[in-house]
Amino acid sequence: MKYIGIMSGTSLDGIDAVICEFSADNQVQLIAKCSLPFEPQLQTDLQKLLREFTLHLRELGELEVRLAINYAAAVAKLLAVAKLDASEITAIGCHGQTVYHDPYNQYPFSLQLVDGNKLAQLTGIDVVCDFRRMDMAYGGQGAPLTPVFHKYFLQGTQARIILNLGGIANITVLDPSSEQVIGFDTGPANCLIDLWMQDSYQLKYDENGALARNGQIIPELLARMLQDPYFSLVSPKSTGKEIYHLAWVQQHLQALNLAQAAAGDVLRSLLELTAITVSDAIKTVINPAQVEAIYACGGGAYNQFLLERIAANSQIKVRTTQELGIDVDQMEAIAFAWFAKRRVEKLPANYETVTGASQKCILGALYAGK
Numbered sequence: 001m002k003y004i005g006i007m008s009g010t011s012l013d014g015i016d017a018v019i020c021e022f023s024a025d026n027q028v029q030l031i032a033k034c035s036l037p038f039e040p041q042l043q044t045d046l047q048k049l050l051r052e053f054t055l056h057l058r059e060l061g062e063l064e065v066r067l068a069i070n071y072a073a074a075v076a077k078l079l080a081v082a083k084l085d086a087s088e089i090t091a092i093g094c095h096g097q098t099v100y101h102d103p104y105n106q107y108p109f110s111l112q113l114v115d116g117n118k119l120a121q122l123t124g125i126d127v128v129c130d131f132r133r134m135d136m137a138y139g140g141q142g143a144p145l146t147p148v149f150h151k152y153f154l155q156g157t158q159a160r161i162i163l164n165l166g167g168i169a170n171i172t173v174l175d176p177s178s179e180q181v182i183g184f185d186t187g188p189a190n191c192l193i194d195l196w197m198q199d200s201y202q203l204k205y206d207e208n209g210a211l212a213r214n215g216q217i218i219p220e221l222l223a224r225m226l227q228d229p230y231f232s233l234v235s236p237k238s239t240g241k242e243i244y245h246l247a248w249v250q251q252h253l254q255a256l257n258l259a260q261a262a263a264g265d266v267l268r269s270l271l272e273l274t275a276i277t278v279s280d281a282i283k284t285v286i287n288p289a290q291v292e293a294i295y296a297c298g299g300g301a302y303n304q305f306l307l308e309r310i311a312a313n314s315q316i317k318v319r320t321t322q323e324l325g326i327d328v329d330q331m332e333a334i335a336f337a338w339f340a341k342r343r344v345e346k347l348p349a350n351y352e353t354v355t356g357a358s359q360k361c362i363l364g365a366l367y368a369g370k
């Protein structure tokens with residue numbers, strides 16, 4: 001049974017898609033993968049939305065259809081690469097595009113845009129999307145979801161940590177001596193770095209952390225950012241770009257009269273913020289001496305300097321999930337292919353210990369494609 005997984009995260013760097021099979025002994029067979037940028041106008045519109053967080057209702061409806069068309073293009077490319085027909089795919093697990101995640105207010109919700117109907121119609125394949133809100137309906141954070149996948153497929157004989165460095169960072173602690181899984185968002189990974197790069201350098205990101213490496217930490221800025229209340233919350237917890245945006249950085253700079261600070265020094269401080277908050281979060285849940293290694297995935301796994309700083313702060317060896325047989329760019333897409341399988345088989349896909357939901361539940365809404 002072959003499944004397609006589609007992921008596009010808040011970094012808006014495009015769509016990652018995979019075709020996989022999952023064996024009964026919890027092995028992943030990756031059959032095909034592709035990454036596809038969004039259509040330029042769609043990317044521009046999503047970038048604007050994830051800076052301003054306001055939208056006309058017509059734009060909202062249209063965005064869902066436009067995203068479905070872009071995701072369908074990724075499916076078409078994948079099927080061509082794999083030389084497979086749509087009829088050979090059991091279902092597509094499509095995460096959708098997160099545009100708002102708010103688990104803390106009176107009416108908690110998480111909004112992932114995609115018109116599942118349109119994606120099913122365009123591909124002729126059953127589609128599962130809206131994975132987060134059933135967990136939230138049961139009082140959970142709706143995020144992170146991938147720790148369940150990590151537990152099934154990536155557990156070793158010694159304790160290890162899977163660290164996803166997307167826009168936001170999340171960790172999964174895999175301890176073979178415990179049935180329990182711990183996993184939560186630690187805070188920003190690349191989102192602030194990327195926004196700062198776009199604003200100060202007109203570049204998408206800091207390639208390999210090269211610019212940050214040349215900067216100097218601004219101690220008072222770093223200390224002030226570390227006071228952000230999210231970092232001291234105990235898990236379950238999750239966060240998003242609506243909290244960690246450019247204004248968040250600018251507020252701290254202004255409060256310290258640092259509006260004229262060198263861009264490279266701010267960048268260096270932002271990278272250290274990610275490295276420290278990831279490392280401190282790990283130390284709150286496990287003794288680093290017991291951990292074999294941190295396995296990084298997501299685009300931040302390409303940032304060599306960030307990985308060095310995480311290793312230095314955590315005192316744990318840092319590798320990438322490539323060493324566990326999963327490409328750093330494809331981890332989340334593979335997880336959502338598996339989540340589609342869980343939905344089709346009507347099996348639960350959340351852990352109460354991770355999201356805080358009152359019970360395990362079947363995640364995702366199913367749209368018939370054939």
Ligand SMILES: Nc1ncnc2c1ncn2[C@@H]1O[C@H](COP(=O)(O)OP(=O)(O)O)[C@@H](O)[C@H]1O
Binds near residue numbers: 008204297
């Ligand atoms: N070579 C690189 N050097 C530094 N950072 C990188 C590199 N490649 C990707 N990234 C970072 O990874 C981000 C994309 O990561 P990804 O895991 O796709 O995030 P998301 O899930 O939010 O889309 C980019 O926006 C960038 O910040």
Ligand SMILES: [Mg+2]
Binds near residue numbers: 008009010013014
């Ligand atoms: Mg991405």
